Amino acid sequence: MKSFLIILILLTGISYSSFAQKEIKYTEASALHITGKLKENAPGFHRLDTAAYPALPPGVKHLLTNAAGIAVTFTTSSTTIWAKWCVSKSKTNENMTAIANKGLDLYVKRDGKWQFAGVGRPSGQCSNYQITKNMEGGTKEFLLYLPLYDELNKLEIGIEEGSELHAGAEPFKKRILIYGSSIVQGASASRPGMAYPARLSRRTGLHFINFGLSGSAKMEKPVADVVAELDADAYILDCVPNSSPEEITERTAYLVRSIRARHPKAPIIIIQSIIREISFIDKQWTSRMKLQNENMRKQYELLQKQGVKDLYFIDAKGLIGDDHEGTTDGTHPNDLGFDRMLQKIEPQIKAILSKYGIV
Amino acid sequence: MKSFLIILILLTGISYSSFAQKEIKYTEASALHITGKLKENAPGFHRLDTAAYPALPPGVKHLLTNAAGIAVTFTTSSTTIWAKWCVSKSKTNENMTAIANKGLDLYVKRDGKWQFAGVGRPSGQCSNYQITKNMEGGTKEFLLYLPLYDELNKLEIGIEEGSELHAGAEPFKKRILIYGSSIVQGASASRPGMAYPARLSRRTGLHFINFGLSGSAKMEKPVADVVAELDADAYILDCVPNSSPEEITERTAYLVRSIRARHPKAPIIIIQSIIREISFIDKQWTSRMKLQNENMRKQYELLQKQGVKDLYFIDAKGLIGDDHEGTTDGTHPNDLGFDRMLQKIEPQIKAILSKYGIV
Known part of the structure; x- marks a missing residue:
């Protein structure tokens, strides 16, 4: 197949990249650097281990399961970033975008600054979304913010087969x-x-x-x-x-x-x-x-x-x-x-x- | 019941207004001044009568049924404004709030300027929502923007029984x-x-x-x-x-x-x-x-x-x-x-x- 494509490319001048959609491999975000929790020992993407604070009002406990302010950092040379994630069944608030409520928000480090790179648009409880593509090559540092108003039950980061994914440093x-x-x-x-x-x-x-x-x-x-x-x-x-x-x-x-x-x-x-x-x-x-x-x-x-x-x-x-x-x-x-x-x-x-x- | 309430008020000092929720009466927005259509003869809250333009691409025709830019003006002395409205079954876009996509946005004229007064939060296809309350008395001019990204199939404005509702002037x-x-x-x-x-x-x-x-x-x-x-x-x-x-x-x-x-x-x-x-x-x-x-x-x-x-x-x-x-x-x-x-x-x-x- 590959040699057929190469011949086709030589004949037509169409670039190889438009055919060669590389496989995406996913890694659990728990293997990366997670920042922004109130206490390090909070489970998953909760801000606090509320089980350790039985006196907290129930509403407060619930809100502390929302991933507001939590972010994942990683480095990769992949030119494409995907994410798979699952949130709760709750409705998006009418005064928020679904991206803010249940979605993801990616930044890349450029000249020492975090620059906006793309969002993860949620669809239903579990989503699989290409956050960015066609980036320049070379190892880049990323910062991914998690949903502001929902519990995040699962998060995997997808990169191109052949690239490596590593935990990032603490950004702040x-x-x-x-x-x-x-x-x-x-x-x-x-x-x-x-x-x-x-x-x-x-x-x-x-x-x-x-x-x-x-x-x-x-x-x-x-x-x-x-x-x-x-x-x-x-x-x-x-x-x-x-x-x-x-x-x-x-x-x-x-x-x-x-x-x-x-x-x-x-x-x-x-x-x-x-x-x-x-x-x-x-x-x-x-x-x-x-x-x-x-x-x-x-x-x-x-x-x-x-x-x-x-x-x-x-x-x-x-x-x-x-x-x-x-x-x-x-x-x-x-x-x-x-x-x-x-x-x-x-x-x-x-x-x-x-x-x-x-x- | 009323005399009982008055006695209760005299005894407790609780204000009457907290009991006396006035009845709300609704008026079809078509009786008011509608502005922002591409052509005046567009049906309902469509921007254009697309039936008159068969050559338009179907996607364009559909978008011209969205009420983007259309607004209703009215005057009333009611201190409360409600709205009942119905939109399509379409999903809210992930990059928009439901308020922008399917909701309402009210302004009141103050010192010659249109000042934000409240929003209509949609819930499902048909909504009934109190946009604002406890306003000062006297006749006020209002401007109500309609959903940006949906067809509006019905809109009624609700005011307190005893107040009057009139079409407003063209605001622009x-x-x-x-x-x-x-x-x-x-x-x-x-x-x-x-x-x-x-x-x-x-x-x-x-x-x-x-x-x-x-x-x-x-x-x-x-x-x-x-x-x-x-x-x-x-x-x-x-x-x-x-x-x-x-x-x-x-x-x-x-x-x-x-x-x-x-x-x-x-x-x-x-x-x-x-x-x-x-x-x-x-x-x-x-x-x-x-x-x-x-x-x-x-x-x-x-x-x-x-x-x-x-x-x-x-x-x-x-x-x-x-x-x-x-x-x-x-x-x-x-x-x-x-x-x-x-x-x-x-x-x-x-x-x-x-x-x-x-x-």
Whole structure:
């Protein structure tokens, strides 16, 4: 067959590559480098081994099975990358793309930077998709982000027969934990790597760890205990959106003091909630939103007055712009809103971290 | 029951409004003002009466049943807006939110500007959803964008019993037709009103009409004849992404000359294709993409040389930024990519239109 094709090519001038679809061989992602978990010992692509934390609310446990912020790194000279993966039966959220909710997002290292290379489009529970093709030859480093809003039950990476696949290095330095709402988890980024902790990581080289809990970042005591237990160089609290004004007043001190008790010198950065677009329209939201942010500011000031050191505060003002176009649904930033948010918070976060030698 | 509630309220201080959920009454959207069709006589929420154009390719006919760019305007003093709507059985595209694909996107006029007010989240084929609530009283003007990527078979607007609903005025001036690809149709904007023709309309007050044909803007003769037949003050051609380099060379002149023949003085603006992110990764795309854009530039220069007047050209350079984060899937701009595109093309388009007294 091969010699027939070569003759055909010589006769017609058609390039060999259009016939020679190489076989694809698949490797379990567990053989590669996995990064972004809250704790290394979390099973599979879960963020935490929730069985070890029976006091966590059931909803929080469930969300910690979502692979938000988890990524796989590998190196290969294959010019094509495939993936096979399986997620749960859950429906895609109406305010997210299936790519973000249940799909994959690949980056390749170029000139020292992670550059977008392709997505894995999900179809049903199990998918098999060619993420990229016709790449240049030579060994390349890859970073593959996993689904933001689903449990990933299986992942295999496919490369061309004849190429090798190896675990990649850890792509990011240090650990900055971001505890927060759906906005941290990644709603409504267009693809997994556009969640704001992931973008911060690629932009700074520091590792911003995704502890986003859609609708459930309410600073409950058992959750605060987990946040405090996790080792990190800095802690960002972006949990205002999910906590009622009363919960903010009642629960913030316990969360901050628990972190401080376990990590005497780590900076703790509180971020006010982005101003939800619906709060400009829905009068009940106008007052709730204002109270949430005011109460968080009061808690910050009180804790400072009480002598809690290394505590910082980022104001909500203008976080997602002022043209009212920065959300997908009135609540969750779209990629434009996230980009505006990064322009505001990244310099502030870096300035704080640099005081501690973290940047 | 009511007197019991009033006593309860007096005793407990709970506000009456939390009990008094007013009845919602629905009105067919056909009784309101519908805008954004290619021709007024298009049936329902189709963009064109394709039965009148038998020569159109079947794929193009189908896409013209999608409600991309169509919007309904109305006024009401209701403080709550609901919608009931039905779309087709088709699956939501993996690179779009269901809100953009099959949902609704509402804006309210404030200080002379259209401000985002809420979305209609679809669920299944027929949905009933409260788009916004607790708004301030008084008569307000609304603009509701329809699904970008689906046929809309039914739409009713719901307001509180006791309020009135009236057709709104035409919100935009003039007509600038944009013929183009999926990017014009709106992939991958996060909600219907974030498609770039819609954003241009809200930002400028001019009416940019959506003739986006996902995957099918190939300048076929029967399509070119329709573009030329449609009355507009200006014509924007953003069809490079769907046309092969050869089709661009073969078909551009016919399209431009057909428009010119019917509209001797209307400016015609050609936009090069945004540089697809996958073209930085996939070598086949690198050369195809380059050739598409080069061939379109050559056609523009040739037509100019041949004496076609009032013909303009917008270069692709930097249209969606240079950080490689401006797409959802490597091909379709996300809201960040669209925003960057607008920053580049809007001043150029306005400068051209101002020469003709259109701005």
